[in-house]
Amino acid sequence: MHDRLDHDFMKYPRNHDPDEAALGDALRALPASTPPRDLWPEMAARVRRRSVARKAVWFTLPAAFAAGIALTLAWPQFHRHATPPAFTPVTTQASSHAATPRANNLDALQASSQQWQAWVQKLDHDGAPLDGRQLTQAVALQDRIGLVDLQLSAARNPSTSADLWQQRITLLQQLGLLHLQPYLVATQRAAGNDHLISM
């Protein structure tokens, strides 16, 4: 189909029937309508949510993969402190908004988020202390989790909620990884020492 939209305004007098032509004239003369309120704030919020969700999707799988490796490395040092939730990222349709997440998917995301949160809290309480840089990163991650919580409270549809819950899980995983870093450093140092000794 050709793109006729550029020249359509020129071809209005195409009705041979004067009555029909008059109907066209009358319809075109109707005054423009105005939305009941300013809809831009909603539009802007929607754009931002989708932008964040898209970034989260790109980050989720690599983050989960990295977290899996980190857990494997740190496990001997770490297992006495806490047991993390199963590392199976819950997938969402964040990149495909045509599909509506089922309620059970949303429930699974919420449950997963709670498990990760409980794990992070235990790490925070029992784990090794963070250095200054790690502490700054932890605060930034907690701020972002707080922002997601705020967005969740205003989310209106299941698809958006699912995206946000997935973001929350990803952020919690990052926060957990941060708490694991002292163990990772210790593991690497131990491995380095073993290597030096074997030489």
Next chain:
Amino acid sequence: MDTPNFQQTVEPDLVARLQRGELAAFELIYRRFERAAWTLALRLTGRADIAQEVLQDAMLKAFERARQYRGEASFAAWLRKLVVNEALMQLRHDRLHVIEVFDDTLAVDESPAPWMHADAATLERALHRLPDAARAVLWLYHVEGYTHVEIAEQFGRSVSFSKSQLARATRRMRELLQPQLQVEVTPCTIGSTTTS
């Protein structure tokens, strides 16, 4: 700035900024076309709640798909096409499966066209009382300048569907604007009636 139609020119620089994903550029374009898009959506769908969804979904697509705009038509025309597509998609999902059955045996009315003397509010009320498909076809044909072939493609139906809907919409408008001639219509599902 707020000319409520799609005949506005959008500066190439503004389009380029939109294509780079600048939210500020998007806001400028959104505000410039908000009334035009809203009016078109409302005329096609007949309902404010659906028109709001259409406006937002179409504008969001304009933002997210701006890079697909190649400049072959004007930006306003491209945006208008997004609104039309979104409105018809909403109607297709929600309500286009229900159309009205018209009594095709009614004699052709030779009385003077009542829309020539109707005020805007009366005309708008009558327009909103049309069945969805008939209203959308009437608007696309008379106001947006679509041909029957183009309307048929948009609806995924035949050219005769477009022509018959237009004829029926015109007759129904005449009936609605001449209250003494109003006839009852019965909603019916497509496929179970003879509507051609």
